[in-house]
Amino acid sequence: MDTRPTFYQEITNMMYATHGDPISTCIQCGTCSGTCPVVEFMDHTPRDLIGMIRADLKDEVLASNTYWYCASCFHCNVRCPAHIDIADLMYTLKRYSIWKNQYPEGLIGPTFAETFVKMILSGGRSxxxxxxxxYIFNYGLQGFLNEALTATGLLLKGRIPVLPPRIKRLDNFRRMVGHIIPASNLVGEAK
Ligand code: SF4
Ligand code: SF4
Incomplete structure (x- = not known):
């Protein structure tokens, strides 16, 4: 008998530490999808995504852009009649997707998230x-020039340090982060 957890169980386990198993209480009413301000950019609505997780459609969920487009606005959380923390589910899926190194190509989110975690692990600060x-090259030449201009202004005013900052007791910090996120494989890379 296969005792490995199903995809649905893996996702609910990752949410369990903070919220129990909320996905099972979803009544598929669609209020989250109807209230989401970025649903038109998502390939699956939040309601559909929950249905797909419950059906163990792992590959389809990991190929979806839905949680990468989630803006964490919490509209859906406030209106969900089952009080499901949908925004946290979106974060859980991002963590799972990076952990498994499986996400759609061409999205800024996964690269940005992975770069952010490595950067935090290497110095402890953003x-x-x-x-x-x-992300800077995703907005064309004009976007690149605008960002470069803003960054130069911030550097000249001392709002961005010239060298990356580094916190004290970095090893303790890395150990702590390694325990709380399923990206501990990045801890070694960041050293
Ligand atoms: S609003 Fe809540 S109960 Fe309704 S479909 Fe969305 S997650 Fe499920
Ligand atoms: S938290 Fe995410 S999924 Fe929920 S309404 Fe906002 S953008 Fe949509």
């Missing part, structure tokens, strides 16, 4: 010049 390459 440093915009490291993050910028993850």
């Amino acid at each position: 440093y915009e010049p490291v993050l910028a390459p993850a």
Whole structure:
């Protein structure tokens, strides 16, 4: 007998630490989809995505752009009659997708998220010049020039440090992060 957890169980386990197993209480009413401000950019509505997870459609869910387009606005959370933390589900799927290294090509979100985690693990703080390459070329030449101009202004005013900042006791911080996110394989890479 195969005792490995199903995709549905993996996702609910990842949410369990904070919220129990909320997906099973979804009544598929569609209120989340009707209230989502970015649903037109998603290839599956939030309601559909929950149905797909419950049906264990792992590959289809991991090929979806839905959770990468989620803006974490929490409209759906406020209106869901089953009180499901849909925004947290979207974050869970992002974490799972990066953990499994499986996501659609051409999206800014996965590269940005992975770069962000590596950057935090390497110095303990955010440093915009490291993050910028993850998205700066996606907005064409004009977008690149605008970002470069803004960054130069911030550098000259001392709002962006010239060198990446580094916190004290970095090893302790890395160990802590390695325990709380399923991306601990990135801890070694960041050193
Ligand atoms: S609003 Fe809540 S109960 Fe209704 S479909 Fe969305 S997640 Fe399910
Ligand atoms: S939190 Fe995400 S899924 Fe929910 S309404 Fe906002 S953008 Fe849509």
